[in-house]
Amino acid sequence: MELLNEILQTVLSGISIGCVYGLVALGFVLIFKATEVINFAQGELLMLGAFISYSLIGLLHFPYWAALAVTVIVMGLLGTLLERTVLRSLVGEPVYAIVIVTIGLSYFLRSMVSMIPGWGTDTYGFQTPFAEKFIRTGKLVISWEYLAIILITTALIFLLFSFFRYTRVGTAMRATSQNQLAAVYMGISVTRVFSLTWTIAAALGGIGGILLSPITFVHMNMGFIGLKAFPAAVLGGFGSLPGAIVGGLIIGITESLAGFYLPEGWKDIAAWIILIGVLIIRPQGLFGIQEKKKV
């Protein structure tokens, strides 16, 4: 019983961190599906979201939910701005060039954060309404901090799913990722779709940031979470939105278990070991499909 509780507890914290990996992985996949570019600055967008929410809650004393909303909006706008200023001018350039630019962007964002007064290279924290609150069932103790991450992520996934499934613009975004030329012939503005994709991906990063902050605290190198979210996206099949979330969860749970039961150091490589294992057995990833060719 004792052991079962312990495992449950570990898995639960793994799920919640996995949700954050999943959100960052979603950002990777969304941008990749629409523009065929891998945005290596996705982790830094999360870091920026965390710093913005820290400023709002810690310095300006916003209530948590208001801060969440403002962070999402600010990050969304920032995503749009990044697309307009940096990425739009690169449309049509070779993909590797654009990928390098996103790597540059990640360095740029990190250094920028270190230079902004009040942010810098220190580690910060802020109060959330979930801190120090627990649900007890028998011997199982569930922290609201973790539960909140899971619930908010679930709501977010539901929202995204409905958007892509049932709205006109969401369907147009799916259409564009499947056949860009045909989308152009439909009167869909591909530039607007790209811009919207970056907006959504950056907003997701922002939410990831505010969710992750209570667990890892706010610091300049939070963006390295991308190194965990990237295998999550690949695991899920890079190109599948549900795959990104499932990949995130798998990596979160494994990592959590490895951190608890295996010697120091295994935690950080667990994600990559699983990734290599899965790719050997199923090279297209869990939810990946082989590119359908027209007959």
Next chain:
Amino acid sequence: MPLLKVRNIETYYGPIMAIKGVSFDVEQGAIVTILGANGAGKTTILKTISGVMDPEKGSIEFMGQPIEGLPPDRIVRLGISQVPEGREVFHDLTVKENLMMGAYPRKDRDGIKKDLQMVYGYFPILGERTAQLAGDMSGGQQQMVVIARALMARPKLMLLDEPSLGLSPLLVKEIYAIIKRINTEQKTTILLVEQNAPMALSTASHGFVLELGRIVMDDSCDALLANEDVKEFYLGIKEEGVRGERRWKRKKKWR
């Protein structure tokens, strides 16, 4: 006033001049066809009209308004829809979602609903398979999806790029019968690009022959059907020589 007025357009693929100064008119309500061999520049003309490619020189007027150089999504909103060759469906979208994407620029919900029924009237099979993924359909059905999808935009001018490509003769006949019906019933003007000359010439009223980026013939389809060169080079009707052999060295008269 013609619906579409193309004047002296020149379009390049990099350094290669694909369209070398083409001019023609498309009259309101007509079916006009452009014939030509592979690489003659037929598709390039359509792409230039729909704005996917920009002409280096020349002008394109649609309903009296210059449209050359406009982004493609603006041109669609003006009422020009292109049906690209090779059945470019959205393979992971259902048939209905595909059709709704055709109506993407439109805001009139009731009109869209009505047109959906109209389209199902032309292509009953699509009405039966609304929830099927377009990628899982047969080639002929996919061709129906792309034509129906373009129709959902309620275009004034429909640019059709080789609707017969890769379809069985029976299916080609069926598709052309529907194209003709769309033209007469919906008053949609149609600019048709085709390699299947017999089919195109029997459907359209006016035709152009395009060779290496230039229009070499411009006549009514009846006249084109009777023309010796068109007969030999596009319809494949061989002429017997005096000695009962084919004249292999016959030259085209427009050269």
